Every structure is written in structure tokens, then in C-alpha cells.
Amino acid sequence: MTDRSSDSPKFETMAVTHAEQPPHHERAGDVTMPIHLASTYEAGGIDPDVGLEDLDPDENQYLYSRLANPTRHALEQRIAALEGGDYGMAFASGTSAIVATITASVTPGDHVVAFDDLYGGTKTMLKDLFRERLDVAVDFVDARDTDAVSDAVRDETALIWMETPTNPLLRLCDIEAIASVAESVDATLGVDNTFLSPYFQHPLELGADVVVHSTTKYLNGHSDSIGGAVVTDDADLADEIGFLQQVGMGNMLAPFDAFLTLRGLKTLPLRMRQHESNAAEIAAYLDEHEKVSTVYYPGLESHPQYDLAQRQMEGAGGVLSFELDGDLPDVERFVAELNEFPLAVSLGGVESLIEHPASMTHAPLTPEERAEIGISDSLLRVSVGVEHPKDLIADLESAFDAIE
Ligand SMILES: Cc1ncc(COP(=O)(O)O)c(C=O)c1O
Structure with a gap:
């Protein structure tokens, strides 16, 4: 988890500068991250001992833009830092960030407990995709009452899915209390933090395992890009979600949208x-x-x-x-x-x-x-x-x- 203590850079500073220095800084001296449009990168030589997993974007090592792209990578790092998490992934929409996170958290036969007052698209996804087609049981409860959540969980509960405040009735759930319920059944707690942004709420610090955003909303902030993001501290979950982003679904944010969102984040x-x-x-x-x-x-x-x-x-x-x-x-x-x-x-x-x-x-x-x-x-x-x-x-x- 990123340190938000007094001697680490403050939110306002990270929003402007975190991961902004482009990897090619030394070549052109850019002070802002360029839009890296290339779909593929020069490999530099054949080395049978180097696998995909050995390529490190932090070391400026790229192979193919679906897997990792410098502009997207900068955005992923900055959103993770602002949310206070270790791993960030940027998707083509908030919806795809949510579907990847839920898919990574459940398998057929599992059970999900979700807030009954969710963004309509998320609720429809849980009902029509996960419940109807993927054999995942889903119960919607009024999570303003933490007891309703603890009454609904059972041994097969793999995921608790919350939004707070909710869309459109601005209802809240107690993230810290629900994190204890999730822990008691070893379930993942996912929180959609779109309505407040990390400027006003830090679900990971309150015990959530994974946070999602529709970056379309406050993170980009100018109504000119559709995107989504996931942040987690859980390395295994990050691996699963990263697999879906890059390989399982091939669903990632395009460089131009990553640039717009990086720019939006500064303010x-x-x-x-x-x-x-x-x-x-x-x-x-x-x-x-x-x-x-x-x-x-x-x-x-x-x-x-x-x-x-x-x-x-x-x-x-x-x-x-x-x-x-x-x-x-x-x-x-x-x-x-x-x-x-x-x-x-x-x-x-x-x-x-x-x-x-x-x-x-x-x-x-x-x-x-x-x-x-x-x-x-x-x-x-x-x-x-x-x-x-x-x-x-x-x-x-x-x-x-x-x-x-
Ligand atoms: C709270 C919330 N989560 C997720 C979404 C879906 O995001 P997107 O439209 O970027 O797919 C929305 C869209 O309105 C939303 O309000």
C-alpha cells in the first residue's frame, strides 16, 4: 500500500507529477508524458531466456501495446498511487474494469452479495451475465445496514460488491464494517469509488481488497473520454485482473484516452x-x-x-x-x-x-x-x-x- 504519511508526497503533488516523467525523457526532454501510439516495440535481440513476464515497464521494457504501453503505464501507476494501492490497471471503460474484477474474483457456483442500489449497468451485469449465464448466485441487499450483508454471506460467498455513495440515491455503506464481514468468510471486497474519487475516499485503507473507477467521470473530469481503472494491493488478484486486461479480454485503455486521463488527473x-x-x-x-x-x-x-x-x-x-x-x-x-x-x-x-x-x-x-x-x-x-x-x-x- 502506498504510504500517505506526512513525509511522502501529498495527493496534490502526486496528481501532477507521479509517473509523469516520460521514459524517453533523456532523449527529448519532455516534461509531460507523450502519447505513445506505437502498437509494437523493437525487441533489441533474441533471447530465449527472457519471457513476457520478465519485461518490466518500470525499466522501459515493452513488447506490444496491448500488454503494456508507456502512456497507459504512467496512468496506471498514478491512479494506483492516488488510491494508495500497489497495482493499477486501466481499461477501456468503467464497465470493463468491473467485469474484469468480478470475473477474476468468482467461478461458477460461487456467490456474490451486492448493494441493491448500484449503477444500473453494474446491476444488470451481475444479473444477466454472472447470474444468468455464468452460474454465479447473486443476492442484492440494502447494504446501508451492515447486518443485511452479514446475514446474506455464506460459505460460497466469494465477492462482496459495493458502491458508496450509490448512484443515484447517494446511499452509503460502512466499508470498514463490511470489510470485516468479507474477511470472516474469506471473500473479496470490491468497492466502486467512482462517485468520490480517491481525493475524497480511500477504500483500500478502510479494508477493501480492490477498488474500481469509471475514469470517464471525475478522474478524467472533462466528459471527453470513456475509461476505467482497477487498483489493488493483492498481488494474486492483480495477476488475474492483469491477465484478463491483456490476454483474456484484451480490453485496455487506448493511449490517447490514457493521456487525456493523465492530464485530467492533474487538476x-x-x-x-x-x-x-x-x-x-x-x-x-x-x-x-x-x-x-x-x-x-x-x-x-x-x-x-x-x-x-x-x-x-x-x-x-x-x-x-x-x-x-x-x-x-x-x-x-x-x-x-x-x-x-x-x-x-x-x-x-x-x-x-x-x-x-x-x-x-x-x-x-x-x-x-x-x-x-x-x-x-x-x-x-x-x-x-x-x-x-x-x-x-x-x-x-x-x-x-x-x-x-
Ligand atoms: C458508479 C459507476 N460505476 C461504473 C460506471 C460505468 O462506467 P463506464 O460508463 O465508464 O463504463 C458508471 C457509469 O455511469 C457509474 O456511474
Whole structure:
């Protein structure tokens, strides 16, 4: 695990410089990592005693870009350092990072316990791929209650899969307590840390075995790249996931996207601070508004898990959701009136976005499943950007006025 103690480089420094010095630094003097587009590398000679496993990207040894690529390697090292883990792997999407991690953790006949309020795509993957096709039993539980997780685990439980805060209801689970449950049955604990980024939460330090990200969101931060990442301290798990990334699935982040994400990471701390302070202002504004019945934001004292948020997270992040006090046509009119919040899925970019989970991100769930979790037709999710908060609030205000 990377040392985050006082005398090692701070997060802000690692976000800018960790692994940035290009391997060919001495040749051209680049101060930023170039985009290495070559698909293959000169071998330098035939040596029957050197196998693939002997090639070390840290020593600038590359063979073929699917296996390892200098730009991707720099990103993998930096994300691992920021998460405080030893091994990092970058994938073509958050979804492929998740599918590789779950595949590496289970075999047919195993059992998975997962949070019932997960990103819709992850939930569909667990049901339609792992449960239906790969003979992996999956139970979804309300993991806000750690007892529900410990009641659900059994001898065959190989994986506990959590997201905290969840998408879209910003529910939390206690990572440290659930890590003890996982340990008691020798299961892997995986945590999707997309919503907070390593700037605000360190699941590995809290006992998780593996962390995943949709780098599409805050890590890249500019809504112009799809990617994913996995970080772990477990060498065996890293081997399995690395095998899937490079050979089993051949599913890795392309050099240009690795470059964009490396560049985005440099401003992660600055962006996260602004996302959070804007989101806190907007949450407080919405909380007081007569046309809003509920606000879901873990930075609000009224959030039912506010104490856990204070203990486990170093910030509340930039995503919130709220229930408009109205029906679906009101929601449609409200969204159409907004100028600063394009109606779009995804989150974590510098620009604010709004989306309607029932018809967009969580449309793959049945209406009964949505009702069971609490995703109503009047729920809207906001990814608060880094614009001036006064402009964002003025825009919301005029949309509320227009639907009066
Ligand atoms: C929490 C979370 N995890 C994973 C994903 C999937 O990531 P990607 O779209 O990069 O495949 C998303 C996408 O919205 C997400 O919100």
C-alpha cells in the first residue's frame, strides 16, 4: 500500500507529477508524458531466456501495446498511487474494469452479495451475465445496514460488491464494517469509488481488497473520454485482473484516452474541491425550496447517514439528487427550462449535467425494481460542475419559476 504519511508526497503533488516523467525523457526532454501510439516495440535481440513476464515497464521494457504501453503505464501507476494501492490497471471503460474484477474474483457456483442500489449497468451485469449465464448466485441487499450483508454471506460467498455513495440515491455503506464481514468468510471486497474519487475516499485503507473507477467521470473530469481503472494491493488478484486486461479480454485503455486521463488527473484536487463546494451550496438551496420534497446529498446534516459520511469520507462529492414536488410533466418542463444543466447521463465532468434516472440511467431496471429501491419518476440527479454557483442557482430558480 502506498504510504500517505506526512513525509511522502501529498495527493496534490502526486496528481501532477507521479509517473509523469516520460521514459524517453533523456532523449527529448519532455516534461509531460507523450502519447505513445506505437502498437509494437523493437525487441533489441533474441533471447530465449527472457519471457513476457520478465519485461518490466518500470525499466522501459515493452513488447506490444496491448500488454503494456508507456502512456497507459504512467496512468496506471498514478491512479494506483492516488488510491494508495500497489497495482493499477486501466481499461477501456468503467464497465470493463468491473467485469474484469468480478470475473477474476468468482467461478461458477460461487456467490456474490451486492448493494441493491448500484449503477444500473453494474446491476444488470451481475444479473444477466454472472447470474444468468455464468452460474454465479447473486443476492442484492440494502447494504446501508451492515447486518443485511452479514446475514446474506455464506460459505460460497466469494465477492462482496459495493458502491458508496450509490448512484443515484447517494446511499452509503460502512466499508470498514463490511470489510470485516468479507474477511470472516474469506471473500473479496470490491468497492466502486467512482462517485468520490480517491481525493475524497480511500477504500483500500478502510479494508477493501480492490477498488474500481469509471475514469470517464471525475478522474478524467472533462466528459471527453470513456475509461476505467482497477487498483489493488493483492498481488494474486492483480495477476488475474492483469491477465484478463491483456490476454483474456484484451480490453485496455487506448493511449490517447490514457493521456487525456493523465492530464485530467492533474487538476483532480482543484476540481473536486470546487465540485464539492458548489454541490453543498446547491443542496442547501434545494433543501429550502418549496418545489423540492427531498434532497439526497451526504454533505447535508439531514442525510440519514451523515455521521458515517463524516467518518468515512473526506468530502461529500459533487453529485446530488432530489425529488421534485410534482408529476412527470412537471419534471419534463423543469428540465427543459434549464440552460446550465444539459439533460445527459454521466457525471464528474467540469460542466453541470442533470439526468432523469427512471428514464435514463436506471431505465434497464423494471418499474418494480426501481420502486423497491426508491427511484421515483420525480427523481432528478445532478452532477454539479465547477461553474460559478450563483449562475447555477439562478438557472435552477428560473426553471422553478417557469413551472409554477
Ligand atoms: C458508479 C459507476 N460505476 C461504473 C460506471 C460505468 O462506467 P463506464 O460508463 O465508464 O463504463 C458508471 C457509469 O455511469 C457509474 O456511474
